[in-house]
Amino acid sequence: MNEALAVPLPAARRRGRARAAWRAYAASRSGVIGLVMLAVIAAAALLAPALAPSDPFALGAARFLRPGAEGHPLGTDHLGRDVLSQILYGARLSLTIGFVAAGIAAVVGIVVGSIAGYFGGWVDVILSRITDMFLIIPAFFLIIVVVATLGNGIIYVMVVIGLTSWPTNARLMRAQVLTLRERTFVQALVALGESRSRILLRHIVPNGIQPIIANSTLQIASAILIEAGLSFLGLGDPNKASWGRMINDERASIMTAWWPSVFPGIAILVTVLAFYLIGDGLAQALSPRERQSGT
Amino acid sequence: MTTPNPLLHVQDLSVVYRAGEGAIHAVQDVTLSLERGRSLGLVGESGSGKSTVAAAILRLLPENARITSGSIVFDGTDLAELSDRNLDRLWRWRQLAIVFQRSLSALSPVHRVGHQLDDVLKLREPGLTEAQRQERIVGILRAVRLPDRVLRAYPFELSGGMMQRTMIALALLCTPPFLILDEATTALDVITQAEILREMERLRAEFELTTLVISHDVGVINAIADSVAVMYAGQLMEVAPKERFFSAPAHPYSKALIASVPRLRGQSGRLTGIPGTLPELHNPPPGCRFAPRCPHAMPRCSAAPPPLYQIAPRHTVRCVLYDQHPEQRP
């Protein structure tokens, strides 16, 4: 008996999951707004050399020029450096730190969480206790200590932020793995004779990774805020254009010249907000699991 | 087919679900009639729309579903025309009640059973005193043969059979004349299921109930229904008295369905089934929805939905194979 696929699948379903995933994400207004905002910020960062009126560190122009001045749309700071240029280059720093730190946190978290969840037993006990220990550590203080002792290059900053934010990802991943381990398709793979490591790597992790992705957007925002905070405290890299450093440098004169501190503050706000909105959109897209089963 | 003075008459009911990129035509032009004191079995497989019909009658459809046409006349009143508030205040539970399949999720797990029964009675019949409510509850429990200790138990402490009896008790609290059983015994084991069905027969007589029994299992239908209605992919295919349905089914789908049920006696060669799959309910075929899988399909089957033909007293079938009969009831 031949079973032809009686009815051709509607066009929308043929590209099934990718389209459906995008549509689910786009259904969230905040998600779309966040994405647009991020696109603008990313464009600003990428095109900084083209968009910036001058070198962000170039001294020489008049100090505290008001916004709207010739060649300095957002004015200059107390050293005569162009505010807009610093903001554009600062975007590069913030986005880089955000993505790298969150990336490190994601990778370490996924590895630790999935191994703990899948192998169980002593491995799980040990890894979970290590995770708990890292959760107890007050991250910001550790970061300050590391930066103060080892140096304030952004590499240290990124790595340290990453190494203190991974525990939440690990917990999320472990929970996912514990559930997925019991799913029938995983048991079917075991019955077929598939090796444990391949099941974990190619089947469990890809199916369980969604909460980590959603959490990572929040961690990007958090990393940007931490870096801004560090720079504000003077612990950041003084050789880089950083929004936090700008605020720190200019806060003494905020009553007379507000623009060199307020604009970077707005930049931080907008960037962090963008990531929160994206996280919102992702959460909405990922939560009602669209399982379209047949009859 | 209308019987004189039916308790419930559903006429040309259609229900549509809005989903993603389109609409799912879950129920199309279904007409059913229930005589007082009798039991109608509504049988169909997944996607047949039978549970949607039950939900539509009690207006328990989800947010994205709409009744797009038809009337639901209960004891002279069109339920489809009532406001939500009226339907709930006057009709739901006092005139029409329902017993579901997944009983464990129908009761709150953190409250004792007696408390929950009392809550429902308080809501539905606010005029009763506490003593009167207790009396009613104890009476109902006795009627469904549950021990009094069930009142003090939590839902998770009850076995499957006791849970279903509790759900039946809950449905009968306000002694409604009409009861829907929606796959009420599907989750039970064989022995308990037979027990509960026997109980239902007894209760049906004792409470003079009119029942609509919904099941995918023709054995259940045979056990407690007086007449049978068959649905497929949202369309009503055939309505017949039970004995005629099993001895002389008219619709090709009914025949195929009955033939695919494994038996404990008689021939045990190969099982037969129905080749093919359900049609897409997003874009249903315009005519008879069973036509793509029907061994007797003709071109006119797919052109328009077949009219309803009456081939015997109380026996109607929606299939052009029966066009020879001069009498047609649309």
Next chain:
Amino acid sequence: MSGLPPTEPLLQVTDLRCLFPVRRGLLDVLARRRHAIHAVDAVTFDLQAGEVLALVGESGCGKSTTGRLLVRMLKPTSGEIRFRGRDIANLAGSELKAFRREAQIIFQNPFEVFDPRQTIGSSLRQALDIHAIGTPAQRDQRVHEALEGAGLSPPAAFLARYPHELSGGQLQRIATVRAMLLEPRLLVADEPVSMLDVSVRAEILNHLLDLRGRYGTAIVFITHDIAVARYVATRVAVMYLGAFMEIGTVEEVIDRPRHPYTRALLTNTLSIDEELPSGERIEISGDPPSPVNLGAGCRLAGRCPFTMDRCRTETPRLRPVGPDHRVACHLVEETNAIASPAIPAPPQSATPPRPSSRV
């Protein structure tokens, strides 16, 4: 085909037990009490090559657990499972993998057996990749032919699909195809049609029987619906709370059942031949005992209308009542006359059943 001497069974299960420990409270720890659920309790049977044995019982009876033990998805607590003469209970590593190629399983829920992110083609190929069967090109060919042979045509249409795009019947057939790609000698089918519509079941069952005909695979068919057993199995075993109550040929067990539980199942199974069973039916009243720490005595003691004193203290063992028919029941043992199908009347002075919610 099997290369074994004709009389040696493919599978010899002896005294198979699987206990699941139950969490202990503080008092239990102090009193050194261990609680365990005897999911599978002293199960013993043989399976010949190419045979189909149905394991019938209600949920919680241990049939699924037994199935998983047979393919080593669970390790037995004690007992032996001899597959082609070798005990598989303690296999590991590459030996276990080699065994897996010979013993496969299909599951109840067809919507859950494939990785939702993998195409059907990829899932099928994987079975052959795992065991490095043939060259990669040959594997694609085999997958193609297998789909074709299962009536899933054109195969190319199915290879590119994701699981959520197919119906339950299609998915279950593909799951069967995947298991049979390895040409196993044993296939455990765990309620393969329970979640499918009645009209779709036949194609799955017939497909299974066709494959068994082609490859000579023995099948352990697990189901709660005893009527289905008639169509697929040659022998039937009835389980209750982890133990075999009765085992024999389909004709013997279904047409001439001896154990009260089997008879209760058969007489309470709804059919379309007659209305509610009445009269001769056997009632099993009350609720089942807790599966934790079952003591000695028959599991049905108290619920069975024929309960005797002996039933409460001594666990009945499977004893032959015919050439291929064994029953675990004291009453049957005591009143057994060879080939007597008469159902004995309940003893008048027998201990009454426990008070129940039933009339």
